Amino acid sequence: MTPRDREIAEGSLLLSSLRRPVLDGLLGSARVRNVQRNGTIFLQGEQATAIFIVLEGWVKLYRIAPSGAEAVVGVFTRGRSFGEAVAFRNDTYPVSSQAVTDCRVLRIEAAQFLRLIEDTPGMATAILAATFTHLHALVAQVEGLKARTGAQRVAEFLLELTDCAEGACEVTLPYDKALIAGRLGMKPESLSRAFSKLRDHGVTIKQNRAAIRDVGILRDYAEDDPASPWVR
Incomplete structure (x- = not known):
């Protein structure tokens, strides 16, 4: 040791x-x-x-x-x-x-x-x-x-990997996308759709790297209640 x-x-x-x-x-x-x-x-x-x-x-x-x-x-x-x-x-x-x-x-x-x-x-x-x-x-x-969409679960996963409190940040996916999907309770094709949806929230995926345009914006999206449009 x-x-x-x-x-x-x-x-x-x-x-x-x-x-x-x-x-x-x-x-x-x-x-x-x-x-x-x-x-x-x-x-x-x-x-x-x-x-x-x-x-x-x-x-x-x-x-x-x-x-x-x-x-x-x-x-x-x-x-x-x-x-x-x-x-x-x-x-x-x-x-x-x-x-x-x-x-x-x-x-x-x-x-x-x-x-x-x-x-x-x-x-x-x-x-x-x-x-x-x-x-x-x-x-x-x-x-x-139960309470988060697939894209929100992926956003939370990316936020766990970042050491940036705010602003732009880039993280390395620590293991392959099939395992990421399994950990998040998703199928690989659902993970791909979630990555695509996160482009609208400033996330770009290239191979095993994720570029986040603004950590604060992504955090707001991850914490947003998916049911909120129905109760406003």
């Missing part, structure tokens, strides 16, 4: 509230895993024995429906953890995990974490905080699917 790896892990929501001795004990037994793009981290139905923190790159969680269709549950990047809830219950993973890009993940054995919880009850707060964050993200995802 490099000093940068440790810095990212210590800054994650799962570990950031832990005291130094506890961190040292936990990270001392953790292992870094390099995973190539499209590599599997774990499969749906496998015994959940570990928790993971993304150190570099992007990881997706997905389920395969009985029909064979893939449903993207979440996409995680640097500093985000996943697998906590089921690993602590000694359950099976309800989703599969795959590297979207070449990535590095930190594997922490759940048994080690549970032993430390017994000795340090305050660690439970960290687990609850991480679990709440995942739940909040899922609630926001459901809300977006």
